[in-house]
Amino acid sequence: MTANVPLGAGERARSLRSSPPVAALLRAADRLPPHTRLPVAVALVCQLVLFGWWLAFYPGLMSFDTVTYVWQVTTGHWRSDHSVVYDVLVWLSLQLTGGLGALTFLQTVALAACLGYVCHGLRALGVRGRWAALAPLAVVVVPSTGTFAVFVWKDSAYAIAAVLAFGACVHLVLRQRAAVHWWLLAAGTTGLSLFRNNAYPAVIVAGLVLLVALPRRYWRRIAAVTLLPTVLALGLNFAVYPALGIAKPRTSSYYAFNYADIAVAYHRAPQSFRASDLAVMARVAPLSHWSGGGANCAWVDPLMAPPFDRPAAERLNGRLLGVWKDVLKSRPDLMLSAHLCRARIGWALPHTTTDIYVQPPVIPADRFGYALPGHPMAHSRWLPALRTAAPSPTLHKAGVWAYTAARAPELTWLLWTGSLWSYATYLIVARVMRRRPLRAALALAATTAGLQVAVLVATPAGLFRYMAAPVLLGFLAVPLLSAAHPADRPPGEPADRRPARRGAASRRSQAAA
16 A cells, blocks of 8 residues: 655646646647747736736726716717727627626737737847846736726727837837838827827827837838828718717817816916906806816816806807917916926826826726716616626735725825836936947837827826826836847847846957957
8 A cells, every 4th residue: 555645846847747738838838939938928927917907806997987988888879089999899898798898808918918029029129038027027917007907998908009019119129020010010009099089199209209210211101100090090080980970079078178277377367367258257157166176277177067067168169269368378377387287197296195096996886976866877787787796705805905005105106107107218218229329229218208298288187097008118118227239149149048248248259359
């Protein structure tokens, strides 16, 4: 009779490798080209972590906008004030699966694939394998960025498109298999254009940076991957969508930024306004409301809330814009101050706990007010799709705990501040360009620069989601600090192998001499 002797660590490892699922995976890995094994492994591990976030918050994290999407697509109130393409994805997920879990799961798959693609590009640039792998893993592990993929938000799709565009730019620096990467860059810029209505500056600015960074012979390709998506988005918004019966955003939504500028100026310098200006403003809202809304320069919503009369503002829009122009001529300092205050999330570091608003991880029972008696979703059959239904309460509690811990005010500057990571990306790219004189490395900053400028041009409030994409790209740019110059590699060493340190390369060169 044989005693049961515990297996040693080596025997357990061999037993695990011999199991059919693991053996099949190992055989599949052996068929992959060596230079793709690390990116594929990174994508799979990232997907595993994202799957954990997905299960913890199933069917996904939500906000007021999420309920708006569902209300619009299930009641026929389609509007182009949000991304219509993302609304279509919401509608398809609801119609095909009865919920939103399929959409958020596809978002995790897309992000994991893009992170593997970025890892491949970083490795080609000479980044050590461990750092090329750890940066994507940090993106999915850190709650501020890892959970962003499971939000039912157009901004989540927008951020994934930004990661794809960044990965393509990383590859284009070395111009390896350029055709594939140009097509992927086009896919990224198209996603940026379609998933956010005010993304045109982001794509155009990124194109301008690429024009400076890449050889002149690529100007036609750069124009194609930036101008064509912009024209496509403009054509859809102003021609195709109206023809399909999709309502345009209200005039008061288009010009809410101008109204907010007027309010800030009136709050700070009421003596600068003429009697005729005040008369026009009073027909839209009491002057006390204009001054009260203007007290909060960082948000448009306080001004646009009742008693602000939106229909009256739309009727008097021309005259209100006349007031805006008059104040711009007489007090440009007030207008500039109002704009920079509202766009603070795009250029400044937070100095108070209210500078950056982070969406809580809990869906309220009233569905952000939509399900209250008398409100649009009070009796909707889709209400069950708008609640957390995590398969494991313990996992859900752990996810909420991690997300809530990351919202600590002392961590805001590091985990939630897109402006900080934008500047960090620029400094990292500058160091790369200084260490290895390569003008094309400027392309690494193209996507981030576009994202930042787009927020500086127009943003209604200091919401984290507007600058979430630069945080993801900042994390991914950190490994570039370890990128080795091609001369640091020993003669004949392929790019996909670990680069040698500069000192080791110098000693090897001296020995060869």
